[in-house]
Amino acid sequence: MAEKPDDKKITPRGQDFAAWYNDLVLRAELADYSPVRGCIVFRPDGFAIWEALRDELDRRIKRTGARNAYFPLFIPQSFLQKEAQHVEGFAPEVAVVTHGGGKELEEPLIVRPTSETIINHMFAQWIHSHRDLPLMINQWCNVVRWEMRTRIFLRTAEFLWQEGHTAHATREEAERETLTMLEVYRNFAEEFLAIPIAAGRKSAAERFPGAEETYTIESLMGDGRALQCGTSHFLGQNFSRAFEIRFLDEGNVMQHPWQTSWGVSTRLLGAIVMAHGDDQGLRLPPAVASTQVVVVPIWRKADEGDRVLTAARTAMQALENAGLRAKLDERDGVTPGFKFNDWEMRGVPLRVEIGPRDVAAGEVVMARRDILGPAGKSKVAINEVAARAAVLLSEIQKNLLAQARAAMDANTLRPSNYDQLQTQMAGEGGGGFADIYWCGRAECETRIRDETRATCRAIPLDQSHPPDRCIVCAEPAPERALFAKAY
Ligand SMILES: [Zn+2]
Structure with a gap:
């Protein structure tokens, strides 16, 4: 008999971290393998996490003065040749389009592995005077890097990301921008994703191809391996010289602008899974969870059902009115125990349990995902559900960061x-x-x-x-x- 997917256990984390990670990503329905080698499908629960972090990071990026734009997926192959280190770094993993509409193309097109070249080609046409600077552009898009060994979220041939590209009148201003974005990323990772960060400069060997300096935010995953979570590059004048971007400065002297680029990708989803997950499944920081609170009504006898469901709906309404993302699990035919395990596996930060005795006492049980067992449970008066949930969610967000930081410090x-x-x-x-x-x-x-x-x-x-x-x-x-x- 075929095993029902629900019966499948997640490989224990301590036994085989890589298998645990794959089991978890698939069982929590974050992503799936695709028929195209190296490419994955983001399922709704996974994509919802990406949307949450994208929306928040987009706000933070815009606050620094950058604006969103969109550049083509295809780049003339000759563009990649213009910056020597850049072509050396990216040529081995580039996908090339040689045919279109049934005909061989006069010049092959590459599928963007990153967009420095095409964006700087356009910058050369937009930048003429110091008044055109700083020019700060961000793009949310997909990129393709032909990876032979892939892992869901962490290393895939196609991934989603944002890439910022800026041009400045002076070296100092561009250097400041590079560090500003490093700090935006560090803060975002710690506050929003609850992932502790070690930030710093890359060595020359680990630098972005074409950059003078690369800065990074790194974190330590549960298996003791580091994950690069985002990078910010000071490009100097390498690209502005290669793409002949010039401006007249205030003294009427022709200059090449100083540039930066910076990005984070869907790799962050892997970071969330690995930084917080346990043997029961995912543990989502409340800030990114598309369901922050799940309400599970519990009853056995039919005559209890109505009362319990009414109370559960009241609690649900209160949570929604308070602006929390809540879900009522009314599924019939599965046990409360099954539901508890299911939501724990999906990483919902907070569970509200309501049974007949709770209804009679005018209270509910709240169970935290970050502290399993009796220590994470508390009783709350039903009319205080929303206020208490808000407090607990904020505590859970902080506790996940504290737990991950303690693990990083210990390692x-x-x-x-x-x-x-x-x-x-x-x-x-x-x-x-x-x-x-x-x-x-x-x-x-x-x-x-x-x-x-x-x-x-x-x-x-x-x-x-x-x-x-x-x-x-x-x-x-x-x-x-x-x-x-x-x-
Ligand atoms: Zn030495």
Whole structure:
């Protein structure tokens, strides 16, 4: 007999993290595999999370002064050649369109892997004077990078993202913009997604192709591997020179503008799953949950049903009136226990249970998803449901961040010599952030990567500690850097 999907258990997280992740994404109906290799289907529950974070981040981006626009999916192949590092970085993973309408194209088109080239081509036509600056554009779109090894949300051939592109009159202003967006991302990840962030600069080896400096927000997932959650690049004048963007400055001198680009993608959905999920399933931060509160009426005898349902609808109405996203689970023919498990698996932050005895007592039981069992349950007078739910949701949002931060802190070690670093990273179970002194030289970075599989994730901006010696070569090391095995 075929197993009903509902009977399928999620692989325990501690047993096989990768299998747990896949089981969870599929069972919670966030996404599905597609017939096209490397591409996924975002199901409504997954897409709703993307919509919530997109809407919030869009507001925050607009507050910085950027405006949304939309550029074509196809880019003339020759555009990619214009910036040497950019073409080297992206050419291996570009999809090329050679035919259209049954004919071979005169010039092949690439499917955008990122839009620096086409946007800067347009910037060259729009920017003439210092009065045209700053020019700050954001685009929400899909991009394609031909990945051979894919994982749902984390690495897919096609993904959704936003990409910001700005041009400024001075280096200082562009550098400030790069850091402003880094801070927008850091704040957004922590406040809205409840994901703790280590922010910093990338090493030269990890820099965006064509950037002078790349900044990153990184987090640590439940298996001790780091996930890059967003990047902000200072592009210098590399693209404005390559695309011949010029403006007359206030002194009537022709200049190339200074530029930035920055983005986050649907990879953040994977970050939410991995940062917060447990063996029972998803745990969604209330800010992103499309259902924040589920109301589950419980009754056995038919004559109890009416009273319980009436009370449940009253509670539901109160929650909605308070502006909370609530759902009433009236499904017949499934047990309350099944419903509890189902909503826990889908990550709904708060559950309201109402049975006949609760109705008689004029109260309900509230159960938190972030604290399972009796410790997360409380009784509340039915007329206080909405007020109490709002308080609990805000606590849950904070607690998820606190739990994830505690896990990240516990997995951030400071090995004091190279042996300790190797021990920390050894084997499948090894990982976490290694906060180490590194001289900044590529040889030492490469050796760490080759021998431990850890790469430089971020060089924190705050370096308020005395200089010391590199953990690999013992040469002077002015800075500490976070190394980890990464997605
Ligand atoms: Zn070194």
